[in-house]
Amino acid sequence: xxxxxxxxxxxxxxxxxxxxxINRNPVASALSLVVSFLGLAALFMSLNAYFIGIIQVLVYAxxxxxxxxxxxxxxxxxxxxxxxxxxxxxxAGLAVALILLGQILSVISHFGPAHQPFxxxxxxxxxxxxxxxxxxxxxxxxxxxxxxxxVLVATIGVVLLSKRETR
Amino acid sequence: MITLxxxxxxxxxxxxxxxxxxxxxxxxxxxxxxxxxxxxxANLSLVAFSRFRVDTIxxxxxxxxxxxxxxxxxxxxxxxxxxxxxxxxxxxRQTTDIKDISSLKF
Numbered sequence: 001x002x003x004x005x006x007x008x009x010x011x012x013x014x015x016x017x018x019x020x021x022i023n024r025n026p027v028a029s030a031l032s033l034v035v036s037f038l039g040l041a042a043l044f045m046s047l048n049a050y051f052i053g054i055i056q057v058l059v060y061a062x063x064x065x066x067x068x069x070x071x072x073x074x075x076x077x078x079x080x081x082x083x084x085x086x087x088x089x090x091x092a093g094l095a096v097a098l099i100l101l102g103q104i105l106s107v108i109s110h111f112g113p114a115h116q117p118f119x120x121x122x123x124x125x126x127x128x129x130x131x132x133x134x135x136x137x138x139x140x141x142x143x144x145x146x147x148x149x150x151v152l153v154a155t156i157g158v159v160l161l162s163k164r165e166t167r
Numbered sequence: 168m169i170t171l172x173x174x175x176x177x178x179x180x181x182x183x184x185x186x187x188x189x190x191x192x193x194x195x196x197x198x199x200x201x202x203x204x205x206x207x208x209a210n211l212s213l214v215a216f217s218r219f220r221v222d223t224i225x226x227x228x229x230x231x232x233x234x235x236x237x238x239x240x241x242x243x244x245x246x247x248x249x250x251x252x253x254x255x256x257x258x259x260r261q262t263t264d265i266k267d268i269s270s271l272k273f
Contacts (some may be wrong), residue, residue, distance in 0.1 A: 092189030
């Protein structure tokens with residue numbers, strides 16, 4: 001991927017990611033999150049991970065965001081206007097976050113491989129769905145089934161949690 | 168030339184944005200969204216490492232991509248359960264603000 005496209009999508013992801021936590025209106029936050037996830041999917045595809053990119057669009061930008069928007073509209077949340085911001089707590093939270101950022105950046109700058117460019121792939125990887133499927137079902141068959149059980153348990157849990165109690 | 172460090176930089180910034188969202192915002196739904204941002208930042212650095220470590224026959228490391236697939240699945244289940252808890256809470260307390268939910272606070 002050309003550096004120009006990389007920085008375009010990286011900026012898109014980061015700016016709309018920041019918009020998620022800056023917006024006061026939950027609907028605007030959710031829509032910013034969609035754009036951020038789409039930029040992230042483009043970054044995945046730039047790393048030759050086409051399957052992960054498509055799953056990102058389908059699962060996150062599709063299913064998870066519909067879930068978020070549905071809940072926001074179901075609860076009829078308004079933009080939180082009247083609430084005063086606790087400036088001390090917010091400043092402390094931001095300070096901790098910035099310290100974390102500085103620490104991660106210093107680790108990255110001292111990490112040798114971080115300064116090397118990506119090596120070229122000798123073969124095209126457009127059939128990476130086949131490769132991921134082979135890895136998933138050969139090496140990770142048991143974890144795959146455990147994840148299936150996890151999703152089943154989550155489904156039952158959600159149904160039980162959102163059921164109205166009838167006594 | 169785009170290096171591995173550039174992807175790790177974007178991932179770090181995205182993770183810190185999500186972290187700041189959990190620390191600063193007081194709305195449960197926005198906090199769940201910020202959690203999703205953090206999970207996605209971790210996914211981005213995992214996929215970057217998968218592309219960086221090309222194996223002997225010239226393919227990316229697909230073990231990592233399977234791991235990312237599992238993370239996405241578990242994150243979707245987590246969001247579903249989290250939002251169900253938010254709805255159940257809203258039914259009882261009529262709020263999604265964590266300042267109003269302090270019964271377990273020490």
